[in-house]
Amino acid sequence: MSVNYGSKRVVVGAHYGLRDWLSQRVTAALMALFTFVLLAQLLWPGRPLGYERWAGIFSAQWMKFLTFAVIIALAWHAWVGVRDIWMDYVKPVGARLVLQVATIVWLVGCTGWMVQVLWRL
Amino acid sequence: MADTSGTTAAGRRLSRARPGTMRLIDALGYRLPLAGVVSILHRASGALMFVLLPFVVWLFDVSLTSEVSYERFTSAYLAGIGVVPAWAVKIVTLALIWAYLHHAIAGVRHLWMDATHSVTKEQGRSSAIVTLVVSIVLTLALMGKLFGWY
Numbered sequence: 001m002s003v004n005y006g007s008k009r010v011v012v013g014a015h016y017g018l019r020d021w022l023s024q025r026v027t028a029a030l031m032a033l034f035t036f037v038l039l040a041q042l043l044w045p046g047r048p049l050g051y052e053r054w055a056g057i058f059s060a061q062w063m064k065f066l067t068f069a070v071i072i073a074l075a076w077h078a079w080v081g082v083r084d085i086w087m088d089y090v091k092p093v094g095a096r097l098v099l100q101v102a103t104i105v106w107l108v109g110c111t112g113w114m115v116q117v118l119w120r121l
Numbered sequence: 122m123a124d125t126s127g128t129t130a131a132g133r134r135l136s137r138a139r140p141g142t143m144r145l146i147d148a149l150g151y152r153l154p155l156a157g158v159v160s161i162l163h164r165a166s167g168a169l170m171f172v173l174l175p176f177v178v179w180l181f182d183v184s185l186t187s188e189v190s191y192e193r194f195t196s197a198y199l200a201g202i203g204v205v206p207a208w209a210v211k212i213v214t215l216a217l218i219w220a221y222l223h224h225a226i227a228g229v230r231h232l233w234m235d236a237t238h239s240v241t242k243e244q245g246r247s248s249a250i251v252t253l254v255v256s257i258v259l260t261l262a263l264m265g266k267l268f269g270w271y
Binding site for chain 2: 051058118
């Protein structure tokens, strides 16, 4: 890492430093916050828990706002984590590339599906 | 134990031929400290949630989309999903509950270590014990709820 330019520039792998470390923590904190916000609404005394109350929680615009941010945070967090797993255990570059692309496809697909569920509510 | 570089004859040969080489079979010969147990379970629980993500999204979808689809959500836990029996759906859900709890608590442990510089061996061990105990107790509590024991 002493020389990181020209032909020695690192062009693959993790970003070796603060950015991924920080993004993993910020996205985690956001998901933890979401967990408590959702739990507080579920445990708040009120009507018995059924479809109306459950859907009502996610119908509020501020909750959609937060949930959407959490969906993006989840995909980002999972990408960093799963990419680390491939980088630790899968050494052949070709296999690693295939797995990383498959991971992105998997996460982007799931993200689109979650966003669709959320915003048509 | 004088030689810890390889735990099998083949491992010792490999270690002599390529010093510093460690394979899974060698790694499994070591007794993992509790902080190491929490660490590998953090990775395993994350991987499990990644693999089961479409199931979670499906639950999100059917539980929210309409009252009719909400019936499919509840019947997944009463009658199963297609050929998959309800008990299997509950086992998978229980695995997800444990994975979420362990991953979240182990993650908070990381944030706590970062924020307070609590990185000694003793702190690593005691916080690992807290992580394992809290995640397992909460999982058992939710397991009772999931299986209708109370």
